[in-house]
Amino acid sequence: MNLRVGDLVEVRSEAEILATLDERGELESLPFMPEMARFCGRRMTVHKVAHKLCDTISRSGMRRMERAVHLTGARCDGEAHGGCQTACSLYWKEAWLRRVDPDEPQAAPEPEPALLPLLLARTRKDADHYSCQATELLRAAPTCLPFRDLGQYVTDVRSGNAGVGSVVRTFLVGLFNRFQEFSKKVLPRRLWFRRGLRWGFVEG
Structure with a gap:
């Protein structure tokens, strides 16, 4: 989709998103979390193109993320993760979004009964540990992005990130x-x- 900062997008319906997910409720190892379902059908703007991220788990440096963005105002409220108050900025795969024209009529969202149970079943690794986008980022972004890779800086400018x-x-x-x-x-x-x-x- 080659999304840029400021682009208007619509979060796809629950049924459309469900069709992109595997049995773990993930796309390319990135979980679609229960807290994200409330945004389905909503129109939002791209805040940043999430083509790279900082590894805060193993501190390996920067990691490359493919086909993902952050949306303005879309943060996790922690409702399905024990009331977590970190308020992480959610990662959205481009496959979960569609670019829209501001004048295009907006359809009413249709709930998909099968989506939320799948997502809720994947919120825990075990009885004592939750699973979310933040805990799975190394799987979702498995490739290290070296400082000398000049392409990342070009992408920052072209995407409008900076x-x-x-x-x-x-x-x-x-x-x-x-x-x-x-x-x-x-x-x-x-x-x-x-x-x-x-x-x-x-x-x-």
Whole structure:
């Protein structure tokens, strides 16, 4: 679909989304969660194109996500996950959306009785642990995205995620941080710039 920031989309019906999911309630290893069902049939704008994400689980760095976006105002309310209050920004696969024209008539959403039971059955890994998009991100984004992959920065600009100036600054900060890490490995302490600290120069 090549969605961009600001595009108007409509979340597909429960029946259409159900048809994209496997027996785990996932598409390309990304769960469609019970908290997302309330958005079915609604029209929303693309907030960001989610082509990459930060690995906060194993801290492997950036990971590549395929065909996904964040929608403005679409956050998890945690209702099906023990009242979790993290309010994560939900990931939406393009297959769950369709681009619409603002003047196009909006059809009334039709509930799909089979969708919610499937999703609710997959909210727990076991009696003590929940499963959600946040816990499964490494499966949904299995490929590491190296800093030197310049294509990611081009995508940021083309998708509308960020302006050229912001992207250049992000790249330069990343380059500086890598220089600091390298210098701490090969240079004597007296030659470290600002004690070898990463950008921001905050210790701890």
